[in-house]
Amino acid sequence: MKDHLSVECEAILQPKIAARDVQVHYGETHAIKDVSVDIADNTVTAFIGPSGCGKSTFLRCINRMNDTIGICRVRGDIKLDGEDIYDKAVDPVQLRAKVGMVFQKPNPFPKSIYDNVAYGPKIHGLARNKTELDEIVENALRRAALWDEAKDRLNQPGTGLSGGQQQRLCIARAVATAPEVLLMDEPCSALDPIATAQVEELIDELRQNYCVVIVTHSMQQAARVSQRTAFFHLGNLVEFGDTGQVFTNPQDKRTESYITGRIG
Amino acid sequence: MSDTKPRAASLLVQNTRTRKRNAAETRFRIYGRLALGLGIVALILLLSSIIGDGASSFRQTFVTLDVELAEDRLDRSGTRDIDTIKKVTTFGYAPLIRNALAVEMAGQGIVIDGLSPKDAADIISKEATAKLRNFVIANPDLIGTTQSFRFLANGRIDGYYKGRVTLQTAVLDSNVSVEQLRLADALKAAGVLKVQFNRGFLTQPDASDQRPEAAGLGVAILGSLYMMIVVLCLALPIGVAASIYLEEFAPKNRWTDLIEVNISNLAAVPSIVFGILGLAIFINFAGLPQSAPIVGGLVLTLMTLPTIIIATRASLKSVPPSIRDAALGVGASKMQAVFHQVLPLAAPGILTGTIIGLAQALGETAPLLLIGMVAFVKEFPDAPPDGFFDPASALPVQIYNWTQRSDPAFVERASGAIIALLVVLIVMNTVAVILRRRFERRW
Numbered sequence: 001m002k003d004h005l006s007v008e009c010e011a012i013l014q015p016k017i018a019a020r021d022v023q024v025h026y027g028e029t030h031a032i033k034d035v036s037v038d039i040a041d042n043t044v045t046a047f048i049g050p051s052g053c054g055k056s057t058f059l060r061c062i063n064r065m066n067d068t069i070g071i072c073r074v075r076g077d078i079k080l081d082g083e084d085i086y087d088k089a090v091d092p093v094q095l096r097a098k099v100g101m102v103f104q105k106p107n108p109f110p111k112s113i114y115d116n117v118a119y120g121p122k123i124h125g126l127a128r129n130k131t132e133l134d135e136i137v138e139n140a141l142r143r144a145a146l147w148d149e150a151k152d153r154l155n156q157p158g159t160g161l162s163g164g165q166q167q168r169l170c171i172a173r174a175v176a177t178a179p180e181v182l183l184m185d186e187p188c189s190a191l192d193p194i195a196t197a198q199v200e201e202l203i204d205e206l207r208q209n210y211c212v213v214i215v216t217h218s219m220q221q222a223a224r225v226s227q228r229t230a231f232f233h234l235g236n237l238v239e240f241g242d243t244g245q246v247f248t249n250p251q252d253k254r255t256e257s258y259i260t261g262r263i264g
Numbered sequence: 265m266s267d268t269k270p271r272a273a274s275l276l277v278q279n280t281r282t283r284k285r286n287a288a289e290t291r292f293r294i295y296g297r298l299a300l301g302l303g304i305v306a307l308i309l310l311l312s313s314i315i316g317d318g319a320s321s322f323r324q325t326f327v328t329l330d331v332e333l334a335e336d337r338l339d340r341s342g343t344r345d346i347d348t349i350k351k352v353t354t355f356g357y358a359p360l361i362r363n364a365l366a367v368e369m370a371g372q373g374i375v376i377d378g379l380s381p382k383d384a385a386d387i388i389s390k391e392a393t394a395k396l397r398n399f400v401i402a403n404p405d406l407i408g409t410t411q412s413f414r415f416l417a418n419g420r421i422d423g424y425y426k427g428r429v430t431l432q433t434a435v436l437d438s439n440v441s442v443e444q445l446r447l448a449d450a451l452k453a454a455g456v457l458k459v460q461f462n463r464g465f466l467t468q469p470d471a472s473d474q475r476p477e478a479a480g481l482g483v484a485i486l487g488s489l490y491m492m493i494v495v496l497c498l499a500l501p502i503g504v505a506a507s508i509y510l511e512e513f514a515p516k517n518r519w520t521d522l523i524e525v526n527i528s529n530l531a532a533v534p535s536i537v538f539g540i541l542g543l544a545i546f547i548n549f550a551g552l553p554q555s556a557p558i559v560g561g562l563v564l565t566l567m568t569l570p571t572i573i574i575a576t577r578a579s580l581k582s583v584p585p586s587i588r589d590a591a592l593g594v595g596a597s598k599m600q601a602v603f604h605q606v607l608p609l610a611a612p613g614i615l616t617g618t619i620i621g622l623a624q625a626l627g628e629t630a631p632l633l634l635i636g637m638v639a640f641v642k643e644f645p646d647a648p649p650d651g652f653f654d655p656a657s658a659l660p661v662q663i664y665n666w667t668q669r670s671d672p673a674f675v676e677r678a679s680g681a682i683i684a685l686l687v688v689l690i691v692m693n694t695v696a697v698i699l700r701r702r703f704e705r706r707w
Contacts, residue, residue: 068589078654093597105586107587107589107590108590120594123595144655173590174593194576
């Protein structure tokens, strides 16, 4: 999983996402303080840290989901392929087509499996006709490793699937809009161990095509699926480096305390 | 430190605390059952009183007579000129009915002592001459022939078969005599007079104080229907649009808070206030006609809007935010997220709220009194859209109207109208429940 050579190569290239001095305020609360991070393409980057440390908040900055929260203010630079995503000219809707998101709780639309996956391509006009749409849906479901289970029940409600299947459906839905970045906010926290293993395997495969950023509570999960790990604590980015190094040889005292279970 | 453990009490004996708690619970259950029982008894009393009084209005006493449309009375010139025929007033038709009844009585061999032919003819409703005249004007070619007609019996005769009038009360009643009742009995025995289903109660317009037997709900039902159309067409789109904006798009600040509080307040404003508003704005200022369904509909729209807005906002709020996140997450715009994903989920709640708002509006009387819908309307309004501006009545106002009349026959009419209104309301509420069940989805 951790191919150090390739990770190093990518780090030399221009990062997919480059954040500089990002500050987030929720009303009076200073939720994210001076976070600067470079996220490479075709890599799984894990954000770990205790609850309330701001890792989910930071993740939601990357596709501007925080815009939907009235009291939330974001300052600083976040560049996607060198373009400032908080520029006035950027329409968050367009950004979110490029930066897909999978949420903590599986949240399929209460519609058929097909409609769930087809919704994104439909509103973005990615398919010119039904055949193309069918193709997109099939590809997305294949990518999410759900095709075999779902191909015979595409017209059944997505909410009727099991939790793990629902989460993979949400991944398929995110993949269907052909994003470049996939953000995952604790995608396995509502799943049982078997479903978790399936989703983790899937995340590793998705790395081939996407830049994946995953927020997780589970350090084991971060160790299993990611190549790079960022440790957040109280709104600060404490440590960021190759996953192996963060877990085996942390540079910061707080990181060490966290991964050895003394804080968090 | 000595650890003296209190001696464990037996589980087989309830301690005082438990006994008190259990007693309190039992008392609460009894209160609950009492309250429920009271409610059910009240409902049964209400329904049985209304149905007992009103069910009979759907049945009516009819007299079937063969009437000779004598040419020498209706069209002496013999030209069948419609204007000449129209010159004969309803008075001119009275002798035809009198003769027809006399012929019938002679044919059946019915002889009642002390009953003049005019008194005998009074057992037939005054509406009969008008019915006959309308028939002749519509079919002038049939003058000179004999046709069979089913006439309404006079309200007192009808009351005799429904228990309102007896031979004892008839002695004191100047409107009906014992002889007339005997005649009615004889006609009934002969099969000329029958108590039958009264379709006219639902289709005929209102009638004057003297002829309760002819009074029907036709205009009121049509007026109520027109008003509901106006309310539905205005309140549903405005209410839903307003709530979507307030709930999903509007910034949350002092102004939207103020609006929210005031919408809740509006829902609690007495309906008669809306009537005054309607009178001042729609009739006095905008110059819309009085008694018209359009004005009633507008007033009821104002009244229904808060209900619909509150229901819609509640059902929008109940859609889990994760659905909005999901839609936004795949790159839907705010509006797409709301219209594609949130609104379909909120639809059953919105529909239920709307139907309940409509049902409330349908039963509303007070504001309609102020805008003149209490007037006596015998003409049917035209078909929409012109009909919206014609005078009409409304179901609850018609009930109010009939309860004011002196003739006891109108008590039966009013109760019958209440039954009709209740049936409509029950149907609407059932539809609301079915829609909610049908479209409710789980997530």
